[in-house]
Amino acid sequence: MQYxxxxxxxxxxxxxIAQFAGLASMAIFLPYLIHIQWVxxxxxxxxxxxx
Numbered sequence: 678m679q680y681x682x683x684x685x686x687x688x689x690x691x692x693x694i695a696q697f698a699g700l701a702s703m704a705i706f707l708p709y710l711i712h713i714q715w716v717x718x719x720x721x722x723x724x725x726x727x728x
Contacts (some may be wrong), residue, residue, distance in 0.1 A: 700728045 704724040708717050 697728055700724050704728070 701724075704721050707720060707724075711717050713722070
């Protein structure tokens with residue numbers, strides 16, 4: 678079991694997890710800051726494509 682955990686942690690890239698978390702949080706909280714539908718929709722779609 679310990680070997681499996683070690684191999685899993687070796688494959689995990691902390692940089693991509695941090696990037697995903699940052700873009701996902703922007704996709705969640707950005708609509709509360711920008712209330713223009715056509716701008717928010719495009720930004721959210723771009724963020725979701727990047728994630």
